[in-house]
Amino acid sequence: MVASMIRLVTLGAFAALLASSAYAAGGGGGGGGGGGGANPYDPYGSAYSTPSTVQPTYPRRPGTKASQKTKKPHNQSSIGDPAFAAGYRAAYDTIYERNDYAAAIEQLKALGHDDHPNVANLIGYSYRKLGDYKQSQVWYERALKADPNHVLTWQYYGLWQLEQGNREQALYHLSRIAAICGTDCEEYKSLAAALEKPTGTALVY
Template identity: 40%
Template sequence: MIRSIRGMAAVCAVASLALAPVSAMAMGSSSSDDSSSSKPAAAAKPSNYKMGVAAVEAQNWSKAIELMAAAIDDNPKNADAFNYLGYAKRKSGDYDGAIRAYNVALDLDPEHKGAHEYIGQAYLETGNMAEAEKHLKALDSICTFGCAEYSSLKDAVSKAKGTS
């Protein structure tokens, strides 16, 4: 039994040596003298958008604003990036900038639930109940069977009115 295990180990070792050049080629090495092609590829850097989302989650508003602006440069039609930019600006106290960003998100995607909720929150925080209610009504229309964004803004409007 021990001899057969040793024999299998020897066969495996020989097979691995025989296959080593093939597997190295499969991993992207090159037979040319260009040393850069034989180096392992660097790990892919996360996108500005993904790093921006992480900054929002960490409540690092200035970094989130910087990264979402870069994400928008990368993809100017990303309504989610504009929504996150608005959120970070609102949380940092830049209500005008937040409302501009939310409006761009809504121009890109008129049914963006998050943008409707957050712009409604921004309007509440700046004392503009009529605009907040306009976005609550939009969410009521978009969320046929209800949604978290509608419930959240509805609760905030009720609280602001003192009717909660």
């Protein structure tokens, strides 16, 4: 049942992508539906991240060998300021090395960039790991307001939806991920795998 719903979500997302590609190929002056204007984190002329000499940090995934040095994630907003990047990296390590979510929230807020999607997403993640789902939702929404195509937020927020029992919403998040980076990206695979698990199963992220 869930697998067939995921397939339908994926087919729908690809159909929408094909339709938008066909429209773009036909030229025309830019008004009309879908997608909005240029994204401020967009080095490729579409909705991806801003170019930078500093690679954005990216949460590790169990069982994968790709590192943030060798694989740039889909649509993760870059962190160009060295001091900001160093502070963010310290908070990142506090989360993923020490699992000290309360301290990480303080570190992230101290950066003074609450509206940066990477920062807001990790604050939301930290609140979620502390069990504060209300605050977690506030920060996930803040991340998506800053960058509606921030694929990692769609994944983490989709897991939030699953933990709240909102499977239909999680499927919608899966469709957004498919539209942004396809079905081969790690964000899609992770959320799709979580959707296949029985309700109530403990989730890694």
